[in-house]
Amino acid sequence: MIGAPVFIDSIWKAYGRQTAVRDVTLDIPAGEFLSILGPSGSGKTTLLTMIAGFESPSAGRLIIGGRDVTAVSPDRRNIGMVFQRYALFPHLTIAENIAFPLKMRGIRKDLRAERVSRALDLVQLPDYARRYPHELSGGQQQRVAVARAIVFEPPVLLMDEPLGALDKKLRESMQIEIKQLQERLGATVIYVTHDQEEALTMSDRIAVMAKGQIAQLGTPADIYRNPETAFVADFIGKMNFLTGEFLGETAGSQAIKLGEDVVVHTPSAVSGYDRAARIGSRVRLALRPERLGLAARGAGGTNILPGQIEASVFAGSFNLHLVRTDFGNREIIQVQIPADGMQVPFVKGTPVDVIAEQDGLRLFSDVEA
Numbered sequence: 001m002i003g004a005p006v007f008i009d010s011i012w013k014a015y016g017r018q019t020a021v022r023d024v025t026l027d028i029p030a031g032e033f034l035s036i037l038g039p040s041g042s043g044k045t046t047l048l049t050m051i052a053g054f055e056s057p058s059a060g061r062l063i064i065g066g067r068d069v070t071a072v073s074p075d076r077r078n079i080g081m082v083f084q085r086y087a088l089f090p091h092l093t094i095a096e097n098i099a100f101p102l103k104m105r106g107i108r109k110d111l112r113a114e115r116v117s118r119a120l121d122l123v124q125l126p127d128y129a130r131r132y133p134h135e136l137s138g139g140q141q142q143r144v145a146v147a148r149a150i151v152f153e154p155p156v157l158l159m160d161e162p163l164g165a166l167d168k169k170l171r172e173s174m175q176i177e178i179k180q181l182q183e184r185l186g187a188t189v190i191y192v193t194h195d196q197e198e199a200l201t202m203s204d205r206i207a208v209m210a211k212g213q214i215a216q217l218g219t220p221a222d223i224y225r226n227p228e229t230a231f232v233a234d235f236i237g238k239m240n241f242l243t244g245e246f247l248g249e250t251a252g253s254q255a256i257k258l259g260e261d262v263v264v265h266t267p268s269a270v271s272g273y274d275r276a277a278r279i280g281s282r283v284r285l286a287l288r289p290e291r292l293g294l295a296a297r298g299a300g301g302t303n304i305l306p307g308q309i310e311a312s313v314f315a316g317s318f319n320l321h322l323v324r325t326d327f328g329n330r331e332i333i334q335v336q337i338p339a340d341g342m343q344v345p346f347v348k349g350t351p352v353d354v355i356a357e358q359d360g361l362r363l364f365s366d367v368e369a
């Protein structure tokens with residue numbers, strides 16, 4: 001199977017006065033795994049449904065494999081689909097379920113059997129052909145749904161929260177399976193999820209959606225390290241935010257005042273907010289919990305945020321410390337310290353210094369939506 005490129009060209013969708021998708025443009029190369037990630041109501045499903053052809057756009061074009069399919073019906077777009085609860089036909093066996101799209105396409109019976117057994121091998125259920133859906137676990141049924149979506153070798157696969165109904169452990173193993181399968185098939189995959197961890201682990205690129213628009217498009221590492229807006233920073237991974245005053249920029253470093261005697265410096269090149277930076281303006285400083293350190297009060301150093309331990313909890317691979325700052329609005333900062341080596345449990349009220357690594361800090365305007 002060879003994937004097809006998908007070009008979403010300035011697509012809009014309005015329902016009455018509400019705009020669900022607002023001028024979305026996405027150029028997806030053949031064979032890419034692209035996730036559409038966003039909160040509930042951000043327009044993910046609407047966008048996917050338009051690619052599938054179940055809804056038509058209010059404006060814009062959709063080009064698949066170089067062909068304008070904007071006005072083409074879903075069954076003629078040659079797209080495989082898997083949804084959160086893609087009900088299998090209960091009265092058909094697993095093999096008959098998977099053969100269904102082939103039958104619809106008028107493929108001969110002997111060829112059908114061969115392709116069904118290949119699809120079952122691919123999703124690692126070779127011995128289940130004669131069973132019925134109710135005899136399979138949720139994860140196995142979802143694998144059958146995947147087999148049914150790929151059996152006719154579509155160059156484009158659409159998946160809408162396909163693992164949403166599964167428990168965490170099964171989700172994680174299915175994530176790897178789907179990713180490996182996609183790499184073997186070479187299909188272009190457009191994958192809708194509201195689970196940022198899932199998007200980070202599976203995707204070549206992620207399109208973060210907010211209010212019907214693409215807030216940011218990039219590789220997982222790019223989006224995680226260099227979020228362009230506070231919304232994206234907040235949505236991807238855990239993030240602490242502190243409000244401060246922009247003091248200015250010298251020698252590639254920006255100074256932010258967080259409280260009396262509390263000033264931190266961020267490197268201008270990566271920290272953002274170099275666009276409309278004004279001295280004296282309010283800014284939001286974003287700090288990843290895993291890029292923060294903890295030291296006894298007064299140990300010295302730079303970029304120090306004094307506070308007191310509110311709580312310390314063991315979280316498996318790391319210890320999570322909640323520190324109430326001694327400045328500003330006395331907000332709580334989350335600090336993640338790897339749980340290797342010796343760990344001193346901190347007692348509530350212990351005065352500490354949170355040490356903020358410069359490279360891990362990002363700066364945003366306080367006024368963005």
Ligand SMILES: Nc1ncnc2c1ncn2[C@@H]1O[C@H](COP(=O)(O)OP(=O)(O)OP(=O)(O)O)[C@@H](O)[C@H]1O
Nearest residue numbers: 015019020038039040041042043044045046047194
């Ligand atoms: N058929 C419809 N008629 C009217 N409004 C709709 C319709 N379908 C979606 N909407 C609205 O469009 C917006 C986007 O919905 P959509 O289902 O695409 O979001 P989503 O990001 O997929 O959300 P979720 O993660 O909850 O599924 C929502 O505000 C929703 O209420």
